[in-house]
Amino acid sequence: MFLQRFYDDQLAQASYLLGCAATGESLVIDPSRDVAQYVETAKREGLRVTHVTETHIHADFVSGARELAAATGAQLLLSAEGGEEWQYAYAQADGATLLRDGDVIRVGNVRIEVMHTPGHTPEHLCFVVTDTAAADRPMGVFTGDFVFVGAVGRPDLLERAVQQSGTMEKGARQLFASLRRFAAALPDWVQLWPGHGAGSACGKSLGAVPSTTLGYEKLFNRGLAETDEEAFVADVLAGQPEPPMYFAEMKRMNREGPRVMGALPRPPRRADAELADVLRAGAPVVDARPAPEYARRHVPGTLSVPLGKSFTTWAGSVLPYDADFYLVAPEGADEARMAQAARDLAMIGLDRAAGWFPASALDAAIGAQGSAGQIPDVQPDELEAVLAGGAELVDVRNSSEFTAGHLAGATNLPLGRLAERLDELPRDRPLVVHCQSGARAGVAIGLLASRGFTDLRHLAGDYSGWAQSGRPVEKGEPVPV
Secondary structure: OEEEEEEEOOOOEEEEEEEOOOOOEEEEEOOOOOOHHHHHHHHHOOOEEEEEEOOOOOOOOOOOHHHHHHHHOOEEEEEOOOOHHHOOOOOOOOOOEEEOOOOEEEEOOEEEEEEEOOOOOOOOEEEEEEEOOOOOOOOEEEEEOOEEOOEEOOOOHHHHOOOOOOHHHHHHHHHHHHHHHHHHHOOOOOEEEEOEOOOOOOOOOOOOOOOEEHHHHHHHOHHHHOOOHHHHHHHHHOOOOOOOOOHHHHHHHHHHOOOOOOOOOOOOEOOOOHHHHHHHOOOOEEEOOOHHHHHHOEOOOOEEOOOOOOHHHHHHHHOOOOOOEEEEOOOOOOHHHHHHHHHHHHOOOOOOEEEEEOOOHHHHHHHHHOOOEOOOEEOHHHHHHHHHOOOEEEEOOOHHHHHHOEOOOOEEOOHHHHOOOHHHOOOOOOEEEEOOOOHHHHHHHHHHHHOOOOOEEEEOOHHHHHHHOOOOOEOOOOOOO
């Protein structure tokens, strides 16, 4: 048996290639849209991609299952569990084999048993693996978003991200029952291969270790260790990270069937002089330079999304899905780096990158507009006077962070939902924006500026600097605006 894990740092997402050397067959579990990596690895190992599946309808990235099946002719395997509302709309047209609890998939000598594990989503499946050439008992389980290292999948996404009212508590109770069944049905030695690692918004406090065992998680994972259903429901629903705004679009896209791209986008470099024309035409432009550089000097109307670990998450919170967009590169970024940036955005369905500009293009565009945009800082010892003068203090951290501690008088509008809540902010008063350490605040200010807010300022030091200075903070849930 051959097994390889693929990990996307931008998405904190894991996918897997499982193969049988004896027959050359292989199965890919939870692929991303970057399908060439699976095909190339399979070929290098003397395998063919013959089967493709996924654990559930994903909310945090575009599934590559349809793309990979189209590229290789592999059999597409999709869940038939969860009821009519959670069926794949494209399954019949694509000739998919539908999977139910207890079904068995055979990839050469490898036996994969399907286990329905609802809770994170109604249709969620796990795949229990037995290498029959060497053993008659299971070796491990692909757990998707059901069990992670140190955590379990969140059952609130359908309600909080997709506005499926009334699903949060129901999902939590389904998850509790699924975990009890899972823990009782399998031996402690089985390895668990989860679909996400630390940094994913599909759960809280996920571990960074790539795999674990059921026995270890029974001891140290609160979701598996908790035997009281009411206590479990309260704990699993508390403190979950704010879901990014693009999660709802991912759910829709993955259920209906993602567009088959054929190849990853490689946007061309554009001439410097074109940037002003692009902005005049109203196209979204993402300035991917570091936040401090954007704050010092930028082209008015551009969005700020620094090219770093959270690039895709933040871009998914501010970029539209129905328009071509452009990128402004950081200093020193070459064509390969910008192709990688476009690839990362395509992983969450933002595949309409029409071109990129070097940082040198900013001078001509600023000249065409007459002046550069700047984000002034408000020093902590100035804040009281600024607020007394009528400014609004806006905290764009997650609601759980806000509840744990916040500045007096702050309005909490998490970055992941800011674009849909802009009407809750005044346009006739200054806005002083902050987050934990400054990165999200810069993205939020860029979004606000692009939507017509004119008097925008940044709280120097943000919340972390304020708290470390010993200044007073308050605790408690956000008050509705």
